[in-house]
Amino acid sequence: MNNNYEGFPLWYRELQKKAAEKQKETPWPDARQEAWRRTDLKRLDLEKVYTADPARPDFERNQPMNTMTPAEDDKTMRLAFLHDAVRGDYPGVEELYRDYFEAADNRFTYRLLAEPPRGFYLYLPRNYTASDLLFLEDKLNGERGETFTLNLVVLEEGARADLWERIGTEDSQAGLHNRATLFLLKRDASLSYFRTQNLPGESGLFDFSRALIREGAELKSRQAEGELRFNKSHMTAVMEEPQSRADLRGIYRIGGARFNEIFTEQIHLAPRCTSRSFYRGVLEEEARTVYNGMIRVAPEATGTDAYLKNNNLLMNDGCRADSIPGLKIGTNDVKCSHGSTTGKVDPRQMFYLTSRGFSTKEAREILTRAFLEEVWEDAPALVADELSSRWGWQKEAVYV
Amino acid sequence: MSSPSTALKKEEYQHGYHFPDQSLFKTRKGLDEDIIRAISGQKNEPEWMLDFRLKSYAAFLQKAMPNWGADLSRINFDEIYYYAKPTEEQKRSWEDVPDDIKETFDRIGIPEAEKKFLAGVGAQYDSEVVYHNLKKELENQGVVFCSPEEAVQNHPDLVKKYFGTVIPYRDNKFAALNSAVWSGGSFVYVPPGIHVDIPLQAYFRINSENFGQFERTLIIADEGSFVHYVEGCTAPVYTTDSLHSAVVEIIALEGARVRYSTIQNWSGDVYNLVTKRAFAYKNATVEWVDGNLGSKRTMKYPSVFLKEEGAHGEILSIAFAGEGQEQDTGGKVFHIADNTSSVITSKSISKNGGISSYRGMIKVHPGKKNIRSRVVCDALLLDEESVSNTYPYMEIASEDVTMEHEASVSRISDDQLFYLQSRGFNEEEAAAMIVNGFLDPLVKELPMEYAVELNRLIELQMEGSVG
Structure with missing residues (x-):
């Protein structure tokens, strides 16, 4: 056992050791595994990063956060570095770690768990309502150009918050990043989570996020994927207890010869839960995207209401969109369905706009924007502004 | 009948009659090159077909089992008889068919009632075609409807040109196995411009215990022609696992349907x-209507390659998974040319813990123009233990595409049940009626006698399902 983990709880040291072993013995994902069949790993130099040993713990340097205002008071919200949260065995930490380890099925996740804990821990006590939009920024700067970041968000019973997480800044390194945000939403908690990506386009990103949602709690997740050389983003929502809800949405707009893969999973383990996935993407140039969505309903999850939707807009020949919306339904008292469409910009709408004096380019941009904004219509102004400015859209037109 | 399996209760399996094995030539269990040579020798095949079988066998050994879909781990390739020949020669008329084979057919209720109506009946009893009866006018039109063995002898040019071109022998492990040991099936050739107005029908049966049936069907519809081919299967009940691995190839040339x-x-x-x-060529249409009710595990995904402009593909799939069954079915369409369109409609029903899965693929090749595709999957779960899965794959590499996919899973609604019960039906009748209604869009596409048979089978499956 590494002495540098002195003071860390035993469960953590054991779990970390197991994760390190698992990382070594788990082979690289290959095309025979469904979740990896379409993943273009050849774009990445994995051997270099993943044959190295996990870093030694050094919590003074390279913290991935820009914005930190740790609060000590238990009655209010608490924001801490992850290593402090683990060492101090803060509420929910062990539970989230154990669940994540149990659910892990690939070398990347094991590696993330084997690395020293880096990231933030956000805690909202019972019935606490964060009145302002919480903002956290991950710099994602690492020693060797790669980072491993794990963020934990714990909402106690009845807590409510809006959280904006921005991944990467303009001065982040273009490396290979491996990260996840884990959520624990206790009874009747409610979280609206907005995530944007600002990594340099040459970056590669693995993101395997996961949420545990308890009785009556609700997660709303809105993700805007960045335009990266390689992006594999998973979001799993586990409805663990009755009447929990998840609403997962995301947009992607990818150009160049980039690869983008989204995986959403709505896991229903308890009765009368509701879940939605709604992902839309626009593809240009030689971009390639894969959307893989799955609704799983356990035999006990009666009264499930689940829906999944994926729409892809292809702007030109040369890009490619794969859409794989799946259902695995284990009981009959359910309402589950999905829809998927892939197509081009509607020529009638183009005709109308050009007849009103817009150029072809403007008209395409207007339609693209309308297509994407529908997914993010409930985003706070700050977040929406960032997306608008990324794509050069006029700010005032964002809101109606 | 004194065979132990005839003691089976009729309720258990309506068509479960099993007669003493009368095969005249039967290979030993298992598979090796000698057996393939023996099969080929039995059929007096030319050298090129034997070569094809041998290289297929090599591919079979090399190919891995699929690592997805239904659980196939209990298949033991060494415990299977790969070939049995039931009667000495092709029977031309019904009177010449041996009595016990006739009796089996009578019990299933085919072909006597239908043979006047149907153009020709090639009924397969073990792997040889027992008899063929093709109506004279079709023969005069030049339509060929025979066993593939006869085709190898009598139409070698057509066979050489098309056999194994749609499904190469290396395609997958089971296609390779079929290519190595195929026996029986049908060969259909429809000359240019000929419309075959009445469905061609072959009825397949497995009889010998543990006997894998590897029929091979090749249908060639020449330019502007039309043909409807009907295949149906019922099999006697066995106690040990049996393997059925067919290969069906269809070539629809320009304007054919x-x-x-x-x-x-x-x-x-x-x-x-x-x-x-x-394969559908210019302006050709191929339609698969695929109903899966029986078997322990089914993996079947009829596919259409739309190879030239204007081609259209349609797949209608019904699956009914009861206790212990896994129906892994669906369809695949590959849009390889401009202005092509496709529709896949899938309806599945699971009951008593049965698993039904839709697995489908729509692929649009780069830069193809004006592609339209629509996929609709509906699943009905009749009880709490049953499972329904949907795995649709859509790979679109072109901008000028309209691709839609929808799927839904539901149960029999209480409102519908209540309404029907209020009209005097009991719960079981009402549920059967709703299920029949659910499948109706597909049943309508079947020839009348098949629709009747399918409705009968659904009723049988639904017996005792509501309690």
Whole structure:
């Protein structure tokens, strides 16, 4: 056992050791595994990063956060570095770690768990309502150009918050990043989570996020994927207890010869839960995207209401969109369905706009924007502004 | 009949009659090159077909089992008889068919009632075609409807040109196995411009215990022609696992239309692993109507390659998974040319813990123009233990595409049940009626006698399902 983990709880040291072993013995994902069949790993130099040993713990340097205002008071919200949260065995930490380890099925996740804990821990006590939009920024700067970041968000019973997480800044390194945000939403908690990506386009990103949602709690997740050389983003929502809800949405707009893969999973383990996935993407140039969505309903999850939707807009020949919306339904008292469409910009709408004096380019941009904004219509102004400015859209037109 | 399996209760499996094995030539269990040579020798095949079988066998050994879909781990390739020949020669008329074979057919209620109506009946009893009866006018039109063995002898040019071109022998492990040991099936050639007005029908049966049936069907519809081919399966009940692995190839040349209908009702211990694929050329249409009711595990995804402009593909799939069954079915369409369109409609029903899965693929090749595709999957779960899965794959590499996919899973609604019960039906009748209604869009596409048979089978499956 590494002495540098002195003071860390035993469960953590054991779990970390197991994760390190698992990382070594788990082979690289290959095309025979469904979740990896379409993943273009050849774009990445994995051997270099993943044959190295996990870093030694050094919590003074390279913290991935820009914005930190740790609060000590238990009655209010608490924001801490992850290593402090683990060492101090803060509420929910062990539970989230154990669940994540149990659910892990690939070398990347094991590696993330084997690395020293880096990231933030956000805690909202019972019935606490964060009145302002919480903002956290991950710099994602690492020693060797790669980072491993794990963020934990714990909402106690009845807590409510809006959280904006921005991944990467303009001065982040273009490396290979491996990260996840884990959520624990206790009874009747409610979280609206907005995530944007600002990594340099040459970056590669693995993101395997996961949420545990308890009785009556609700997660709303809105993700805007960045335009990266390689992006594999998973979001799993586990409805663990009755009447929990998840609403997962995301947009992607990818150009160049980039690869983008989204995986959403709505896991229903308890009765009368509701879940939605709604992902839309626009593809240009030689971009390639894969959307893989799955609704799983356990035999006990009666009264499930689940829906999944994926729409892809292809702007030109040369890009490619794969859409794989799946259902695995284990009981009959359910309402589950999905829809998927892939197509081009509607020529009638183009005709109308050009007849009103817009150029072809403007008209395409207007339609693209309308297509994407529908997914993010409930985003706070700050977040929406960032997306608008990324794509050069006029700010005032964002809101109606 | 004194065979132990005839003691089976009629309720258990309506078509579960099993007669003493009368095969005249039967290979030993298992598979090796000698057996392939023996099969080929038995059929007096030319050298090129033997070569094809041998290289297919090599591919079979090399190919891995699929690591997805239904659980196939219980298949033991060494415990299977790969070839049995039941009667000495092709029977030309009904009177010449041996009595016990006739009796089996009578009990299933085919072909006597239908043979006047149907153009020709090639009924397969073990792997040889027992008799063929093709109506004279079709023969005069130049339509060929015979066993593939006869085709190898009498139409070698057509066979050489098309056999194994749609489904190469290396395609997958089970296609390779079929290519190595195929026996029986049908060969259909429809000359240019000929419309075959009445469906061509072959009825397949497995009889010898543990006997894998590897029929091979090749349908060639020449320019501007039309043919509807109907295949149906029922099999006697066995106690040990049996394997059915067919290959069906369809070639629809310019302007042709081919419709291929199947109702599969293998008994509950059969592995049904079938490769079905069609090539549709310019302005051609291929339609698969695929009903899967029986078998222990079915993996079957009829596919259409739309190879030239204006081609259209349609796949209608019904699956009914009861206790211990896994129906892994669906369809695949590859849009390889401009202005092509496709529709896949899938309806599945699961009950008593049965698993039904839709697995489908729509692929649009880069830069193809004006592609339209629509996929609709509906699943009905009749009880709490049953499972329904949907795995649709859409790979779109072109901008000028309209691709839609929808799927839904539901149960029989209480409102519908209440309404029907208020009209005087009991719960079981009402549920059967709703299920029949659910499948109606597909049943309508079947020839009348098949629709009747399918409705009968659904009623049988639904018996005792509501309690």
